[in-house]
Amino acid sequence: MKCTRCRQKAVVALPSHTAGFCAPCYLVYFERQVQRAIKERRLFKPEDKIIIALSGGKDSLALASQLKSLGYDISGLHIDLAIPESSPTAREHVEKFCDSRAIPLFVLEMKKQGLAIPKVKSRIKRPVCSICGKIKRYYLNKLAMDKGFTALATGHNLDDETARLFSNLFSWNEAYLGDQGPYLPEENGFVRKVKPLYRLSEFETASFCFIAKINYCLAPCPYSRGASFSFYKTLLDELEHRQPGRKLSFYEGFLNKGQKAFAMLNEERGITPSPCRECGYPTSEDICGVCRVKSMLADSG
Amino acid sequence: MRITLEPENRQVLLPKVSTVTGLLNKLGLKSNQALVIRNNELLTPDEKIYPDDAIIVRQVASRG
Numbered sequence: 447m448k449c450t451r452c453r454q455k456a457v458v459a460l461p462s463h464t465a466g467f468c469a470p471c472y473l474v475y476f477e478r479q480v481q482r483a484i485k486e487r488r489l490f491k492p493e494d495k496i497i498i499a500l501s502g503g504k505d506s507l508a509l510a511s512q513l514k515s516l517g518y519d520i521s522g523l524h525i526d527l528a529i530p531e532s533s534p535t536a537r538e539h540v541e542k543f544c545d546s547r548a549i550p551l552f553v554l555e556m557k558k559q560g561l562a563i564p565k566v567k568s569r570i571k572r573p574v575c576s577i578c579g580k581i582k583r584y585y586l587n588k589l590a591m592d593k594g595f596t597a598l599a600t601g602h603n604l605d606d607e608t609a610r611l612f613s614n615l616f617s618w619n620e621a622y623l624g625d626q627g628p629y630l631p632e633e634n635g636f637v638r639k640v641k642p643l644y645r646l647s648e649f650e651t652a653s654f655c656f657i658a659k660i661n662y663c664l665a666p667c668p669y670s671r672g673a674s675f676s677f678y679k680t681l682l683d684e685l686e687h688r689q690p691g692r693k694l695s696f697y698e699g700f701l702n703k704g705q706k707a708f709a710m711l712n713e714e715r716g717i718t719p720s721p722c723r724e725c726g727y728p729t730s731e732d733i734c735g736v737c738r739v740k741s742m743l744a745d746s747g
Numbered sequence: 748m749r750i751t752l753e754p755e756n757r758q759v760l761l762p763k764v765s766t767v768t769g770l771l772n773k774l775g776l777k778s779n780q781a782l783v784i785r786n787n788e789l790l791t792p793d794e795k796i797y798p799d800d801a802i803i804v805r806q807v808a809s810r811g
Binding site for chain 2: 447456457458459461466469503504505605606647648649651652653656657664665666676679683684686687
């Protein structure tokens with residue numbers, strides 16, 4: 447296979463774009479996809495102060511590398527979940543990455559907050575993933591607001607977004623559909639949230655990391671086995687394999703034709719968040735989810 | 748042919764595979780689910796592979 451741009455030998459084949467790229471041209475392609483996402487969805491401007499959630503995986507490190515090389519004002523935030531099988535190596539990857547690229551890094555240790563994920567998991571009967579996600583979103587937003595960042599960027603990719611859209615549509619979750627997209631504005635105590643990698647698949651971010659020599663953490667979370675999102679991703683991979691380009695057209699189609707209707711429903715029925723009685727974090731309940739988890743841990747000793 | 752599967756870092760031996768597509772089919776993977784690496788270079792699905800090759804198949808799906 448030859449590179450679509452320069453006719454040299456291709457190293458990445460992208461059936462979704464009917465294209466193949468050599469290593470240098472692939473980096474150009476990747477950068478253009480990120481720039482297109484930022485511009486078309488008006489994610490942020492050069493003057494924005496951006497904090498990136500860095501898990502140590504391929505997507506977040508690829509995002510930080512790309513935004514840094516585009517000249518944006520970025521910092522990183524890593525949340526150390528205190529999971530023995532994966533957290534130490536994830537943190538090490540993030541720290542080395544940020545050191546090598548002079549990216550300022552904040553690290554929040556959940557153990558110090560009394561929220562080490564193994565401890566939380568031991569006190570609940572259902573899967574810990576949703577609570578872990580809630581805790582991460584809480585501290586990402588809190589630090590971004592406390593430190594005066596104007597946007598919180600995450601490495602969610604096209605596979606993450608289509609799997610989530612598929613799940614939300616399958617359950618007709620109107621509230622989640624109204625909020626889904628690569629851009630959520632700052633409002634009601636929440637920082638602006640952006641997903642500049644939404645046009646790129648996991649295969650594409652992994653290829654980028656390989657070519658750009660980004661050493662990312664391969665250790666999976668030991669608690670994520672059997673997660674429904676992984677199953678949805680496998681289903682959608684089969685669809686993409688048979689009909690290349692369907693994931694992007696499915697997601698872009700939703701953003702262009704469907705999302706607004708669900709957002710309007712949310713506005714009509716919406717509940718404006720108010721400050722949590724315990725910590726002041728915006729919540730639709732009297733006490734926010736993280737304070738409820740803390741209270742549950744305190745009650746169970 | 749010696750294959751290393753990542754992220755689990757498991758080694759498998761596969762005879763009689765002549766292309767990257769054939770290799771992925773044997774492993775039950777689609778071309779958008781894994782990087783295929785030989786001599787520190789990425790391989791496209793149409794690439795030929797040989798019995799003496801040492802190949803890494805790195806699955807790309809995030810798990811947590």
